[in-house]
Amino acid sequence: MTYSLPAYPTEKPYRILASPFPINLPPYAWLDKCSNEYIGSIPALLTKAAENSKLDIEIYHVDKFHPSLIKAMQKSLDDQTFDAVMFREANDGAWGKFSKTDTYLTQMRLSIVAHKNNNIKIFSEKNLIELEPIILKSRPYPELIQKLNALRKKITIVDNTYDALQLITENSSRVFYINNYYARRKFLLYPELAKELDVINIENRQYDSLTYLYASPGKKHKRFKQMDAQLLKLHQSGYSKFITDQYFKRWFQSKDCNGEAIQESSYLVKTITVEELLEGKL
Template sequence: MLIRSAPRYYLAISILLCFYINAAFSQSPMIIGGPTKDPLPPYGWIDQCTGEERGYINRLVSSVLAELEIPYQRLPATALSMNYFNQLIEQLNNNDIDAVYALYPMASLDGVIFSKEPVTITTDAIITTIHNAESIKKIDDLKDKKGLLVSYAAGNDVYFHLARYQQFDLNLSSIGTAKKGFELILDNTFDYMISEKSISIINLKELRLNKKLAITQLPELTNALHFAISKKSQWVNVIDDIDSNLRKKRLNGHSQVIYEESMKDWFSNLKCTPRASNSIE
């Protein structure tokens, strides 16, 4: 009897072990790098009344993870500084965190896998004085001018920005604050500044500079941000599922609905919404 029941005994033990291993794994959430405290509408900001994270990127990726039943923990928000993105990159490469909601792919992230489908595609814009805007019709019109590029990183990884624009052979200097860039354009120290379009529109409106400075959009100035996950993460095998879900939401129009709702959300509750211009002092 003992000999016959032994296989059943070990089978039962194996089943229990698998159960506890799977349970332990399912209780270990995906650790996701924290947002910035500084408002970057419509992509993300912290509600000043509730302390909750709001905005397009958080809503979109949170809905993807919820549909896939992936438990996750978002780290606390930190200030947007020259080292904010470099810290996220270092945490990913060291596997201190599992993932980041949205990053521009770059060579320094060789330990990271990106979703093929972008979380969002941002559009950079050319900021100039109203008068100078008429002279910019194509990217080559910038080559004989002095420009600024808003970038929040430092060191060898100046986010993706300067490297991204080297192909256009532009005379660019990196600047960490858009407000200072506006001042340098108005006093003719620089001819133009490159900054994300949606954020620029809101900043110029809030600072009441939209009658002095103009926004020009060029087709070359688009950039895709992708979901990023460490190759060492226990969750690395879900990247294809995340990719498929992001693609589904784009194709069925859900992503666009979230974007439009996030833009409206930014303006709908002024009491609890931080001003975008506060992030560019």
């Protein structure tokens, strides 16, 4: 995806390449069916950080996963096709030698949905052991599954959130692990479920999904450090949470387009295919 700000002619645009995840995960980033543009808190944060750094920025995202994707993204940094790439912290093994921002770009909080009968106020390891886990097929949370497997827990995999919530209403010993914003959205869509269920944040950071910017090692990274410093300020000021909440509201309210005027975003979106990336094309 590409955000274009007013050009600063003294420097070439600062190019960022995002992996397929979490670029299709609202409210962080998704393709808005009305405007046909990628919108969300990730592009908004990057745009704001670049604007505060007086940088002209271009943001691309890869269209799909591929066995050679990480290697191709690393090569795009080495040959300076891109100045930075965005990837989940779970991939740090592959990105270990690369420079990483001190500040995460997004923190996708993992929460649980549990029956009110359990009277859970703060999630604990005891809950992890005692309750029967349900996980969404499209959001596997590898660190959590590794922990559950170590505890020899039988995991129920479901195709959609509504099915998981229904299972909990039928059996209060079950608990559903889900992104906090997804849980909130379902409760707004199905208020009858909220009468029986609670959403509880998991304070243990090890289950969160954090996304960072990475750059090539051994290079002069003045603009990379500028972006990092601005991201930190945006988190500390509360802007990061504010803009994510704003896009959550937009995601929840965007049910159809029906010819209504759509607010124009301040950026354009551009997709690069895996094949183009592997061939070094832009």
